[in-house]
Amino acid sequence: xxxxxxxxxxxxxxxxxxxxxxxxxxxxxxxxxxxxxxxxxxxxxxxxxxxxxxxxxxxxxxxxxxxxxxxxxxxxxxxxxxxxxxxxxxxxxxxxxxxxxxxxxxxxxxxxxxxxxxxxxxxxxxxxxxxxxxxxxxxxxxxxxxxxxxxxxxxxxxxxxxxxxxxxxxxxxxxxxxxxxxxxxxxxxxxxxxxxxxxxxxxxxxxxxxxxxxxxxxxxxxxxxxxxxxxxxxxxxxxxxxxxxxxxxxxxxxxxxxxxxxxxxxx
Numbered sequence: 001x002x003x004x005x006x007x008x009x010x011x012x013x014x015x016x017x018x019x020x021x022x023x024x025x026x027x028x029x030x031x032x033x034x035x036x037x038x039x040x041x042x043x044x045x046x047x048x049x050x051x052x053x054x055x056x057x058x059x060x061x062x063x064x065x066x067x068x069x070x071x072x073x074x075x076x077x078x079x080x081x082x083x084x085x086x087x088x089x090x091x092x093x094x095x096x097x098x099x100x101x102x103x104x105x106x107x108x109x110x111x112x113x114x115x116x117x118x119x120x121x122x123x124x125x126x127x128x129x130x131x132x133x134x135x136x137x138x139x140x141x142x143x144x145x146x147x148x149x150x151x152x153x154x155x156x157x158x159x160x161x162x163x164x165x166x167x168x169x170x171x172x173x174x175x176x177x178x179x180x181x182x183x184x185x186x187x188x189x190x191x192x193x194x195x196x197x198x199x200x201x202x203x204x205x206x207x208x209x210x211x212x213x214x215x216x217x218x219x220x221x222x223x224x225x226x227x228x229x230x231x232x233x234x235x236x237x238x239x240x241x242x243x244x245x246x247x248x249x250x251x252x253x254x255x256x257x258x259x260x261x262x263x264x265x266x267x
Contacts, residue, residue, distance in 0.1 A: 025116070
């Protein structure tokens with residue numbers, strides 16, 4: 001079932017209950033990857049080692065990564081890894097390399113998994129050993145915004161309700177909020193309609209209905225400005241003011257009983 005406009009305009013696929021369950025199976029692989037990242041990340045560990053751990057989990061699950069070799073128009077080369085590892089002023093899409101994590105780093109890990117043709121997508125942010133000044137509050141506020149966005153994903157609501165809930169938390173915290181990149185539909189592919197800005201007006205936009213599957217992903221900039229720029233690697237998005245950023249994400253389904261998180265960590 002599809003919802004929205006036709007003829008090259010917005011088209012949103014509504015998933016069946018069985019399809020939501022299949023996305024949830026992919027989401028559990030993503031949750032395992034993010035849990036492993038928390039376990040492996042420590043001072044002295046390279047970002048490549050985190051990527052290697054993620055590859056092992058994907059292989060064991062019989063899944064693949066929607067990130068690997070992803071090549072959107074803006075990127076000079078296909079993405080070369082199965083996770084994104086963004087450190088400190090890197091907000092999104094950091095490529096795992098030889099950088100060794102240091103105590104006090106703020107690390108964001110974004111992961112995806114494709115299993116039996118369905119995709120899950122999620123992200124976490126955390127500090128390496130003791131957090132640096134302000135990082136704990138930044139991470140907690142971003143997680144609070146994610147929870148608020150998820151809580152707004154109820155049947156009969158509007159897409160703008162999610163955006164407004166996220167933006168309200170970020171604004172109250174005094175953080176920068178870029179609307180260039182945000183949440184999105186997810187299911188058969190990693191990026192589907194609709195786009196979900198991290199700031200908006202309640203009561204506006206697409207009506208939320210059961211079967212809508214969304215990746216909700218707030219990311220905030222500590223310095224309070226919204227500016228970002230693309231690094232020389234053609235992928236990493238950094239804060240223009242050089243301050244730190246945090247990024248969290250869950251894939252969720254809108255259901256008759258409210259939002260259900262499909263990438264929740266293991267109980």
